[in-house]
Structures are given as structure tokens and as C-alpha cells.
Amino acid sequence: MLVLCLVAFACTPEPKHTPIANTKILVILAHPDDETAVAPVLAKYAGDHDVYLALATDGRYGYREHAGIPKGDSLVAVRKKEAECSCRAMGIHPPILLGFHDGSGMVTGIGEYFRQTEAMREKVKSTIAEIDPGMIITFGPDGDTGHLDHRGIGDITTEVVLREGWYEKYPVFYIGWTKDKLVSLPQNDAVNTADESYLNIRIPYSQAEEEKLYAVIKCHKSQFSPSETTDWIETEKKDTVNVAYFRQLTLDTRVRGDF
Ligand SMILES: [Zn+2]
Numbered sequence: 001m002l003v004l005c006l007v008a009f010a011c012t013p014e015p016k017h018t019p020i021a022n023t024k025i026l027v028i029l030a031h032p033d034d035e036t037a038v039a040p041v042l043a044k045y046a047g048d049h050d051v052y053l054a055l056a057t058d059g060r061y062g063y064r065e066h067a068g069i070p071k072g073d074s075l076v077a078v079r080k081k082e083a084e085c086s087c088r089a090m091g092i093h094p095p096i097l098l099g100f101h102d103g104s105g106m107v108t109g110i111g112e113y114f115r116q117t118e119a120m121r122e123k124v125k126s127t128i129a130e131i132d133p134g135m136i137i138t139f140g141p142d143g144d145t146g147h148l149d150h151r152g153i154g155d156i157t158t159e160v161v162l163r164e165g166w167y168e169k170y171p172v173f174y175i176g177w178t179k180d181k182l183v184s185l186p187q188n189d190a191v192n193t194a195d196e197s198y199l200n201i202r203i204p205y206s207q208a209e210e211e212k213l214y215a216v217i218k219c220h221k222s223q224f225s226p227s228e229t230t231d232w233i234e235t236e237k238k239d240t241v242n243v244a245y246f247r248q249l250t251l252d253t254r255v256r257g258d259f
Contacts, residue, residue, distance in 0.1 A: 043212035085219035142176030142192035
């Protein structure tokens with residue numbers, strides 16, 4: 001491949017493979033319960049890595065009828081406990097709760113949205129700098145379920161890494177799905193996907209690690225009713241492939257004068 005590149009000159013460089021430079025993995029997601037998207041992988045790496053989960057929003061608007069917990073501070077308190085339960089189940093550090101509102105203030109208007117997303121950018125930046133991880137995991141442009149907060153936090157995390165010149169220092173990996181993976185989320189039957197060829201990082205996990213996901217789902221009682229919890233776990237059990245897909249943010253940094 002190297003020889004071909006020298007001859008052809010303009011060939012696309014191989015994506016840089018950066019092994020995890022230190023033992024810390026920082027996962028940056030939007031809501032308490034988003035970690036269900038990667039729970040078996042985090043459980044797997046928890047064995048010999050320091051895994052940190054940062055959650056941008058406090059989930060204050062995630063009202064579900066079965067739980068009957070009103071929107072606002074009481075729901076925030078419950079979801080904090082649920083996130084802690086989930087991190088314990090995966091064997092990772094307690095959650096880092098950035099404390100922004102779901103929807104980044106869109107509920108109260110575009111002005112508040114700009115204020116909150118700017119503050120979120122600074123908080124994401126300081127969290128990355130403080131943890132100083134070997135790599136970052138976040139949502140890709142598909143946003144998992146497509147929730148605007150999922151797209152938003154993946155976007156802001158990417159923005160911070162690009163803005164600070166952290167591309168090589170903090171390799172970013174996007175969570176992705178290759179097919180219409182069935183889930184039992186209240187508002188979705190399936191999650192968003194990317195073409196399989198673009199999701200070249202495929203992390204296998206064990207049945208024991210998948211069972212940590214079941215425990216994580218059970219932690220989020222305010223979000224998933226008993227029947228939704230059972231349905232979701234049954235759906236996961238039918239998926240016997242046990243592989244999670246990711247894509248690394250890969251940039252071509254050679255300066256040139258045409259497209
Ligand atoms: Zn979410």
C-alpha cells in the first residue's frame with residue numbers, strides 16, 4: 001500500500017490507527033440512559049481501562065407516564081441516581097453530569113439555545129482537558145435515535161476537538177449502527193444507520209458483557225416501563241451477533257490548492 005501511495009501520490013491516506021494512548025476512555029453522550037447504546041463495550045473495557053461517562057443534559061423533560069415523575073428537578077434527581085446505578089452496573093466511574101437541560105434551552109427559545117450550547121461547549125472542553133483521555137466516544141451525525149440532543153452532543157464534542165486542535169491528542173470515535181437495529185425505545189422502533197463499510201471498527205463483546213446492558217436498562221426505571229424493559233432485553237437476546245460498530249473521526253490535513 002505504501003508503494004502504491006508513493007506512485008499514485010494522490011491516493012487517500014489510510015486512516016491513522018491510534019491505539020489507546022493511555023488507559024482512560026471518555027464517553028460523551030446526551031442523556032442518562034444514552035449509555036445503553038454502548039453499555040456492553042464500556043463493560044468490556046472497564047476491566048483494564050478507566051472509563052468515564054459524561055452526560056450533557058439532566059433529563060428533566062423525560063417524563064414518562066408509567067413513572068409519573070413530574071418534569072423538572074424531581075426527575076433530575078431520579079435520573080442522577082439511575083445514571084449512577086448504570087455506571088455501577090458497567091463497572092465504570094460515576095457519571096459526570098454536565099447539568100444542561102434537554103433540548104439545550106430550545107424549549108424557551110433560540111436565545112437560550114445559543115447560550116446553553118456555548119456553555120456546553122466550554123464544559124465539554126474543560127471535561128476533556130480534565131480527564132485527559134486516550135480516546136473519546138460520542139454520537140455520530142446520525143445521532144443514534146436521531147434525537148436532537150444526541151446529534152447536538154456529538155456535534156459539540158467534534159467541534160471542540162477541531163477547534164482546540166485536539167484531533168491527534170484525543171481520537172474521536174462515533175457510535176454507529178449498520179442496520180435497522182430493533183430497539184424498544186418509547187419513541188423509536190429502530191435506530192439510524194450508516195453504510196456498513198463506513199463502520200470499520202467492530203468491537204465484539206461477550207454474553208456476560210451484554211448482560212451488563214440488561215442491568216443498565218433496568219436502572220432506568222423512570223424511562224422504561226417493566227414491559228418495555230422486558231421487550232428490550234428479549235430483543236437484545238435475539239441479536240446473537242454481539243458486535244458494536246464505531247467509526248473514527250479521520251481528517252486529511254494535507255494543505256492543497258484544489259478540491
Ligand atoms: Zn437520549
